[in-house]
Amino acid sequence: MSQPNTSESVFGASVLRREDARFLTGRGRYTDDVTLPGTTYAAFVRSPHAHARIRAIDIGRAQKVRGVRAIFTGAQLAAGGVNGIPTAWLLPDIKLPPHPPLAVDRARYVGEAVAVVIADNAYVARDAADLVNVDYETLPAVVDTEGAASATTLVHDIAPANRCFHWSLGDAAAVDAAFRDAAHIVRQRLLNQRLAAVAMEPRSALASYDKATEDLTLWVTSQNPHVHRLIMGAFVLGVPEHKFRVIAPDVGGGFGSKIFIYPEECVLAWATKQIARPVKWTATRSESFLTDAQGRDHVTDVELALDAEGHILGLRVKTIANLGAYLSLFAPCVPTYLYGTLLSGVYKIPAIHVEVDAVFTNTTPVDAYRGAGRPEAAYLLERIVDIAAKQIGMNPAALRRQNFIPADAFPYQTPVALQYDSGNYAPALDLALRKLDYPKILEEQAQARKQGRYVGIGISTYIEACSIAPSQVVGSLGAQAGLWESASVRVHPTGKVSVFTGSHAHGQGHETTFAQLASHDLGIPMADIEIVHGDTAAVPFGMGSYGSRSAAVGGTAIHNAIGKIKDKAKRIAAHLLEAAPEDITEENGKYFVRGAPDRAKGFGELALTAYLAHNLPRDVEPGLEANSFYDPSNFTFPFGAHIAVVEVSRATGDVKVLKYVAVDDVGNVINPMIVDGMVHGGIAQGIAQALWEEVRFDDNGQPLNASLMTYAVPRADQLPSFDTARTVTPSPVNPLGIKGAGETGTIASTPAVANAVMDALAPFGVTHLDMPLTPEKLWTAMESAGEQRRA
Amino acid sequence: MHPASFDYSAPSTVDEAVRLLAEHGDGAKLLAGGHSLLPLMKLRFAQPTHVVDLRRIPSLRGIRRDGNLLAIGAMTTYAELAASRELFDTATAIVDAASQVGDPQVRNRGTIGGSIAHADPAADIPATMLALGASFVAQGQSGRRFIAAGEFFRDLYTTALSADELLVEIRVPVSISRAGSAYAKHPHPATRFALVGVAAAIELERMSDRVQRARVAVTGLANTPLRAIAVEEALTGQVADPDHIIAAAEHLVASAEETGAYKAQLARTCAEAALRKAAERAQ
Secondary structure (H helix, E strand, C coil), rough: CCEEECCCCCCCCCCCCCHHHHCCCCCCHHHCCCCCCCCCEEEEEEECCCCCCEEEEHHHHHEEECEEEEEEEHHHHHHCCCCCCCCEECCCCCCCCCCCCCCCCCCCCCCCCCEEECCCCCHHHHHHHHHHHEEEEECCCCCCCCCCCCCCCCCCCCCCHHHHEEEEEEEEHHHHHHHHCCCCCEEEEEEEEECCCCCCCCCCCEEEEECCEEEEEEEEECHHHHHHHHHHHHHHHHCCCCEEEEEECCCCCCCCCCCCCCCCHHHHHHHHHHHHHCCEEEHHHHEEEHCCEEEEEEEEEEEEEEECCCEEEEEEEEEECHHHHCCCCHHHHHCCCCHHHHHHCCCCCEEEEEEEEEEEECCCCEECCCCCCCCHHHHHHHHHHHHHHHHCCCCCCHHHHHHHHHHHHHCCEECCCCCCCCCCHHHHHHHHHHHHHHHHHHHHHHHHHCCCCCEEEEEEEEECEEEECCHHHHCCCEECCCCCCCEEECCCCCCCCCEEECCCCCCCHHHHHHHHHHHHHHHHHHHEEEEEEECCCEEEEEEECCCCCCHHHHHHHHHHHHHHHHHHHHHHHHHHHCCCCCEEEEEEEEEEECCCCCCEEEHHHHHHHHHHCCCCCCCCCCCEEEEEEECCCEECCEEEEEEEEEEEEECCCCCEEEEEEEECCCCCCCHHHHHHHHHHHHHHHHHHHHHHHCCCCCCCCCECCCCCCCCCCCCHHHHHCCEEECCCCCCCCCCCEEECCCCCCHHHHHHHHHHHHHHHHHHHHCCCCCCCCCCCHHHHHHHHCCCCCCC | CCCCCCCCCCCCHHHHHHHHHHHHHHHHHEECCCCHHHHHHHHCCCCCCCCCCCCHHHHHHHEEEEEEEEEEECCCCCCHHHCCCHHHHHHHHHHHHHHHCCCCHHHCCCEEHHHHCCCCCCCCCHHHHHHHEEEEEEEEEEEEEEEEEEEEEEEEECCCCCCCCCEEEEEEEECCCCCCEEEEEEECCCCCEEEEEEEEEEECCCCCCCCEEEEEEHHHHHCCCCCCHHHHHHHHHEEHHHHHHHHHHHHHHHHHHHHHHHHHHHHHHHHHHHHHHHHHCCC
8 A cells, every 4th residue: 555645746656536525525517506586496207117108298397387498399399400419439230229318209218308497496396207107008118138139019100129230350260260269168147237337427508598608518427528518509409519619527437437428418508508507417316226327237258278288279259238228328348349358368268269249128328337348348258267276176376377368479469459568477366365364365265264264265367458449540440539638738937737638537536647647757746737638618629538548548638749849948948058859858857968067058948038029039839738639559458366355154145245356457646546446446346246235227217226225335334454565577569658548457356356245155165156246145045956065 | 226205203202203194194114224225216116205303303213221121212223222331241232133134324214113104024123122122111102011022023015013102212131140142244235235134142140051041033024024933842851052052043943944954054054153152142
């Protein structure tokens, strides 16, 4: 555990987060905190049915409620020129059903917005919304992921068999050959259950149209305000981008769920102009559970072929991915390019083939959720490797180690499209085993079993792809956007600096880490640096934060922009010192002729010189400001080894996580404390998937646990203290050597814990149970298996 | 979350609260700690027209010893119960239960009377009331009456209180002999409400380690907390050692047919834990 450092410090130090003072004292400014003069409030009428035809909408009674300003339906929006919400990732033969912000003739999931009521306050809006009478004709609902293809009901008429797309990657013939030659074939069906993101701050929006200037402003809980502006402006609303400002102020958690364009903000941005008043809406927790895009929901058949010594020969994966009722913004890429491409893991697998059928169902839309595709890949691979070790009688650490891609094989081309930039997998596993004292734990496990206590050890050696993404590569794979990042560095005349980043912080601590990075690069104190993000009027077009990309891509853009600043500062210093620019060097913000540090020009002096412009080289313009748009040449590939030790109670099925060791390699680290924090949070979320969380619907598509009373998010007292460490293999992709750290915990921990629980249940002959591994499920399995160990 | 509109009063006496209840009839709801009522109102599952807030009535708060009785004001919070030395010495099961309710915020607001009167089938407090043989003081327009805990819980969210009555006090008999009580629960991972909870109270014979009287109540197996008579009978007259406790708790497995094998199993493990602790405390 790294020690926080309160002194002014730079790259690699655990500087305390500057944003925490305002967050911890309730002074953050979130979307719901913004209120304009004359603000009105929206309440949405939502479908109580998973699938229903809308025969009529009667707003008569609702309209008469005092304080109601307007009521709009889907038909009115369509007539008013509002288009459907598009998807930003296309695949061959993908079905693209329209997604109107308010349902027009059919509602396709419980919670889908059907009408909006706008009133002078939120109470009246809700009162009136409850009086809107929608005449529904209920239709059979398609709910089950596996059953969607054979359902007689179609969620969208344009998608036969409810199929959105079929996608495959890899060499099927090579995999068939590998299986023909295999000494061992291991098969398992795995469910990766649906999860809710549950950001602490619910989604919220405030839209305001200024009739005088014709400017539209939208405050919204977004991880990527420019993406919101582009897609809403150009595709949904037809508002010119230069007259549309999107502000994502403090945002309280996203986990992916705030990447996407949602119906509510589109409705508000259109309605504000119609009623000539600002309109605000903030989701209730119930609305969050019903309508925030959810994650995972895969059913997978996986087969692994190994030779007699346990070398992996081939991997065959067939997955059905449930996309929910509509295509959310990035839904198509999650179970494909963020999933199938990661199926080599950290292993040398000569042949891989993956097929994915993506289906529509009458459930909440599914899109990227922390890890997005990569946790699904890691889970199936780490489970099947563990099952293989058990089946062929090898130690799971040894089986993994002998299949690692060797350290001298990088850059390594996998059979599933990606080229890994760097890696050194054995040291991470060895360190994790050493920290745990693996031989001792194995001995303790054996002792415990003799006493009738069921302890299990679970290993997960994962990989993940960050630094999303090289624009040309993703463009060729279907992305409708480039995935570079922007930065603008503005040096003020006094030498103080504003850094404008296209990345967006919603918990990551960018105001601290990016200031550390800029402080390090410029050689000036952090206190002189301000990080600005989240406002399209302030920041150059940027792609936002998701996929653990901010430090690797956004940070590099800042680094590159600062490089231009320093080049210009050197030219000015050279002019002042009557030297050649190439002879000027910089240390701690002092610019001097190499070897003559006592005649130095300070950064502040150079900034003032640039702005006074009284004495500049002839070809140097006044001012000191630079932009960078950095497009990475490749993804980066963090990796690591996580090990969980659990005990399962024979009496109750309760799982106690006794120990948790996490060794991650995320390349160079700007702020170890912040990375530890992200790792801790990720592990908690991943353990929660293994043990507690699951979004459930009944056969009619009614959500069964859409509240914090019933959906079990992790709590601190259920978790052990995490023992974290790092190995450092800098990425060669970017000049900072950074890989990305935001999702490693969720990717690694789920299979580690699932493997540990299955290991604990090995004496009962239980080889696999699907998550979440609830006490009731485990107790029932132990009961019905009976104890075989003593037999 | 925006509740439907309602009127609000905060009377300073019980009489005034009772009068308001009578005046507003079915539309009135009493507000104690608010941890059950307010979420229901925010979801609009409950839409009272008049909310009568009890927090300004000083006589409803506090714990006092009255001879062989403990009198607990209905508005006493879980946090106050959990911190009470008096309760710890004489009715430990209540301390066990109160200290496991929800989280610190809930314990600082939620009240013993609110829990009992709301009669949530997963609440912790009601089972302890049955095990400790408590009785409740209700006050209505026609005056005060006593209701035994065993008569009080009628069904899901349904009690013996009539519409114009207010629960004002909880009375717990205090045993002078060798007595101990405990509460053990298996919490729901999301709410921390009891999936199953068992309260046990044991009195030992004066001259031996045999059980003179055992009272065991289970929450989570039915719409109301239930006495586990078979467990009590199995233990009475026996030494309260681990073997007898395990054998007695085994009787809860019989409930598996109605509640499912897993809940029955949890009831058994909770009963073992509660009985073990109660027996220890009775020594």
